[in-house]
Amino acid sequence: MTRRGAGAIVTAAIGGLFLSQSLAYRFGTPSDMGPGFFPTVLSCALIGLGIGLWLTRNAADDVHAQPVLPRPLVMIPAGMLVFALLVERAGVIPATTGLIVLSGFAEPRPSALRMLALAVGMGAFVYAVFILLLHLPFAVVRF
Amino acid sequence: MELVNNLALGLHVALTPQNLLYCFIGVTLGNLVGTIPGLGSLAAISILLPVTYFAPSTSGFIMLAGLYYGAVYGGATSAILLNIPHTATSMVCLDGYPLAQKGRAGIALFMTTIASLCGSAVGIVVVALLAPLLASIALEFESPEYFALMVLGLAGAAILAYGSPMRSFGLMILGMLLGMVGIDVNSGQPRFTFGVTSLMDGINIGIVAIGLFGVAEVILNAGRARPRLMRAGEITWRSLIPTAADFKSALPSLARGIGLGSVLGILPSAGTILAPIVGYTVEKQVARDPGRFGHGALEGVVAPEAAANAAAQTGFVPTLTLGIPTDPVMAVMLGALMIKGIAPGPAFIGEHPDMFWGLVVSFVIGNALLVIWHLPLIGLWVRLLTIPFELLYPPVLVFVCVGAYAIRQSVTDVYLVLIFGVIGYGMRLLGFQPAPLLVGFILGPLMEEHLRRSLSVARGNPLIFVEKPISCTILCLALLVFAWSIRRNVRRDPAAPRVTGPPEPTVAEPL
Numbered sequence: 001m002t003r004r005g006a007g008a009i010v011t012a013a014i015g016g017l018f019l020s021q022s023l024a025y026r027f028g029t030p031s032d033m034g035p036g037f038f039p040t041v042l043s044c045a046l047i048g049l050g051i052g053l054w055l056t057r058n059a060a061d062d063v064h065a066q067p068v069l070p071r072p073l074v075m076i077p078a079g080m081l082v083f084a085l086l087v088e089r090a091g092v093i094p095a096t097t098g099l100i101v102l103s104g105f106a107e108p109r110p111s112a113l114r115m116l117a118l119a120v121g122m123g124a125f126v127y128a129v130f131i132l133l134l135h136l137p138f139a140v141v142r143f
Numbered sequence: 144m145e146l147v148n149n150l151a152l153g154l155h156v157a158l159t160p161q162n163l164l165y166c167f168i169g170v171t172l173g174n175l176v177g178t179i180p181g182l183g184s185l186a187a188i189s190i191l192l193p194v195t196y197f198a199p200s201t202s203g204f205i206m207l208a209g210l211y212y213g214a215v216y217g218g219a220t221s222a223i224l225l226n227i228p229h230t231a232t233s234m235v236c237l238d239g240y241p242l243a244q245k246g247r248a249g250i251a252l253f254m255t256t257i258a259s260l261c262g263s264a265v266g267i268v269v270v271a272l273l274a275p276l277l278a279s280i281a282l283e284f285e286s287p288e289y290f291a292l293m294v295l296g297l298a299g300a301a302i303l304a305y306g307s308p309m310r311s312f313g314l315m316i317l318g319m320l321l322g323m324v325g326i327d328v329n330s331g332q333p334r335f336t337f338g339v340t341s342l343m344d345g346i347n348i349g350i351v352a353i354g355l356f357g358v359a360e361v362i363l364n365a366g367r368a369r370p371r372l373m374r375a376g377e378i379t380w381r382s383l384i385p386t387a388a389d390f391k392s393a394l395p396s397l398a399r400g401i402g403l404g405s406v407l408g409i410l411p412s413a414g415t416i417l418a419p420i421v422g423y424t425v426e427k428q429v430a431r432d433p434g435r436f437g438h439g440a441l442e443g444v445v446a447p448e449a450a451a452n453a454a455a456q457t458g459f460v461p462t463l464t465l466g467i468p469t470d471p472v473m474a475v476m477l478g479a480l481m482i483k484g485i486a487p488g489p490a491f492i493g494e495h496p497d498m499f500w501g502l503v504v505s506f507v508i509g510n511a512l513l514v515i516w517h518l519p520l521i522g523l524w525v526r527l528l529t530i531p532f533e534l535l536y537p538p539v540l541v542f543v544c545v546g547a548y549a550i551r552q553s554v555t556d557v558y559l560v561l562i563f564g565v566i567g568y569g570m571r572l573l574g575f576q577p578a579p580l581l582v583g584f585i586l587g588p589l590m591e592e593h594l595r596r597s598l599s600v601a602r603g604n605p606l607i608f609v610e611k612p613i614s615c616t617i618l619c620l621a622l623l624v625f626a627w628s629i630r631r632n633v634r635r636d637p638a639a640p641r642v643t644g645p646p647e648p649t650v651a652e653p654l
Contacts, residue, residue, distance in 0.1 A: 007573040011313045018320050018335070025332055031603030035332040038591040039323055042316050049313045056309065068572065072365035076358070076540065077561055083544045084557040092545065099544055100537045106365040107533050114533070122541045134197045136549055 005054065012050025019043035072106040079103035091141040092130070093123050146271065149500045156501030157508055162202050169206035170509040173213020174516060178220045178524045179535065185472050185578065186360045187214055189352035190539060192479060193546030196349075200483045201498045205505045207476050212263065212455045212506070216513050219255040219448055220524055223248055234423040235451075238436060238443030245439050249382030250389060254441060255448045256517055258397055262449035263510045265401045266408065266456025271503050273409070273457075274492060278464040281489035286596040287607050289465075291614035293590045295621040296411035296467050300582050308628050311579040314570075318583025319590070321346060329595065341555040348478030348584055350547060350556050352471075354563025355570075355577040357543045361536045362568045383518065389441055396426055396442035400449030408454030408469065411461050415454040415470040422450030456506060463487050463499065466589070471581040478585055 022043050028034025079102035086095035097119045104115040130136045156162060176187035188210055195203030223239035235255065242251040284292075301311035324335045325345030336342040385393075400422045407418040426446040427436045436443050458469035466487040468474035480487055485495065492499045517524070547560040570577045601607035609615045 007310070007575060010573065014317060021335055025327075025334060026330070029603060030598045030605065031601075033591075033595045033598065035327040035330045035334055038594065039320060039334065042320050042587075046313060046316045046320070049309055049316065052309055053313070069366050072362045073568065076362050076365060077565060079540065080358070080544055080557065080561045080564070084548075084554050084561070087544075087548055087557070088554060092548075096541050096545070099540055103365075103537055103540050104533075106362075106536075108366055115537075118534070118537045122538055125538075126541065126545055130545055130549060134194075134549075136197075137552070138549075 008050050008053035010050075011053055012047050015043050015046030015048075015050055019047065071108065075106040076103050079106075088139070089142065091139040092126060093141050096122055096126050149275075149496065150271070150504065152496060153500030153502075153504035156201060156497045157205070157504035161199070162205055162501065162505065163508070165198065165202040165206040166209050166505045166509050167512060169209025170213035170216075170512050171516065173210035173215075174217040174513060174524070175527065176210075177214035177217025178527055179217075179530065185352065185475070186356040188472055188475055189349065189355075190357045190542050190546065192349040192352065192475065193549050195479050196482065196550055200480075200485060201501050203483075204476070204480065204498065205502060205509075207479060208459070208502060209505070209509045211472050211476070212452065212509065213513060215451055215455045216256075216259050216517060217524070219259070219444075220252065220521075221528060223251045223255065223444070224525060225528060234419040234447035235444055237423065238438070238440045241437065241439035242441070242444065246382075247439065250385045251441070251444050252521060253383040253385055253518065254389065254393055254445050256514060258393075258400065258445045258449040259452040260510060260514050261397055262401050262404055262452030263456050263506065266405055266453040267503060267506045267510070269405045269409075269453075269457045270459055270506070274460045274464050274499070277460060278489045278492050281465055284465075284489065284613070285611075286593040286600070287611050287614040288617065290590060290593040290597055291608060291617035291621070292411060292465060292467055293586050293593070295617050295624070297582070297586060298621040298624045299410055300470075300579055307574075310575050314575060314577065314580040315583035315586075318580035318585075319587025321351065321580070322584040322587035323591070339555065341553055346559060347482070347550060347556065348475060348581065349482075349550060350559045351563055351584055352475045352478075352581060353543055353547055354560040355567035355580065357539065358560060358564025359567030359571060359577070361539055361543075362564060363571060364532055365536050367532075383521070385441075393441050393445045396446040397449050399425060399429070400446035401453045403446075404450030404453030405457050407450070408457030409460050411465070411467040411469060415451070415458045415473070418450040418454035419447035422447040459502070463491050464489055466491075468582060468585060471578040474581045474585040 018039060022036050022039035025036030025039065026034035027036045027040060030037075079099040082098040082102055083095045086098055100119045100122060101115050104110045104118070127140065131138060131140060157166070172191065173187065188207060191207070191210060195207055198206065219235050219239065222235040223243050226236050226240040239251050239255070242248060297312075297315055301308050301315055320335070322345075324342055326333050326343055333343055403422050403425060404418040407421060408415055410417065423436075423443055423446060426440075426442045427433050430436065430440070430442065454469075458473055461467050461469055462473045462477060464487075466477065468477050477487055485491070485498075543560060544557055547556045548554065550556055567577050597607055598605065607614075608618060
């Protein structure tokens, strides 16, 4: 399947997902719009556009194709996930360190020295800016 | 006289040490991220958005605005030296890079700086004169007029500014739907929250922007080989100085670029993106020898750059006086204001004169700072181009995560940024430009509200939109834009001037 075809299917599917939710809200009348009125109209339009994209998929303008690199696609979200998991449990400095180390593996040749330098530098930066300067109530390190 | 008083007020606000500092930080960071390949102005603004939540409203807004026009300035540097387009400067690549290859990079850089400065200066004057005027007219607007304006804005953005109208419409609608997440103010009904309590307040536009642009751009660019073409030593002071002939050939282009940019910048939802494209196209059409374009014509650098900068300033007119953003960056800025409880609209200037006039004067200060910064330090900026991305993206990610968490101290926001980041990356893979989504996200809830009010007043009769002369005119304009796009798509005339399609980027194109 072409990328354009995939885009059409994804568009219609998202429209369908929103429509299924919108139908649960009161639709109302034009003079008294319910919470479901506008979302239902929009979801239907999205499904319609998905169909339109499918029908015109050969005429649409070309996609500037980028090859998918698996390393960044896996390691950067993984780093952010670790940050989210650690920031309240272990504190903002361990979370930052985890993020830098994991996202460092997005590079084809990860360097331990670079990660260490970045972790120390960014740890100090986060402490200085967010805690000393902006007085945010973050836990720095929690044991 | 009133203008003088207002400007005096603005001067008073903009010259406080705190606002000067924020303006300085904004334009410097803007210039920096504009120059560095791999981060667009939208990504930069999104990443720095959380900082503004903790700054006073006026200072934060001055900084965001500085970041924006600073990035437009800086973007020309990487466009000329590395052939890397940013949205606002994509047209500068077309002739700027060939000029650099001919050893005339210094002159191209100098002339773009002059073009930026002149474009901005005229743009600022237009803002100061036109914004209060438009605001006084818009005070008469009611819901039908606003709804019509938003339809025009959406049509303009979808059809004129980005590649495929259907894709852009799809993304705008998705943005509008995402804008509805949370409790419906009229009925108290939670919508699209999927049972997650922290979604009840809705999704913060900052979170959407940080994910779609900041994170998606990092995933897209990390681990890729990057071109390193330029050595800092190649740009010397002497190489910056243009000849009298250069000046003579560039002056009319400069004037045309400024004129076009100032006018186009005011178009809701499309202006700032269209301005440099139209600026370039017009130059090529009026040139005696159009064959030079694409091979290093100075006019092809000066006109789009002047137009981009003029539009970057005049774009604030509809954004602040009508509450309708002229491009996704403005949408993010509107979001930032709304979060602070400030509603941009016709009453904005009257209610927050210090903020508006302070902002206008800060534009002057910021642009002066940019010139002082930009030319003498050009060697430094050029050296920045050689910073490897592997040293750049981990700090960006830290800023993204800590910033997203800091907005509400909610881990859900970090997860949302992550989800939007992956979605944004997926969109790029499928050939969707995520920018229109942000415009929809801001306009969606407003459109629903104005539609509800209009129809409620008219007892459900949709003819209210065509019975009122102003809204009818605006809707006709929207229809014209729509009809033009259909005609363009049906005919697919290869000779017709294409308003979309920036040059092929050498790396993943930043937004």
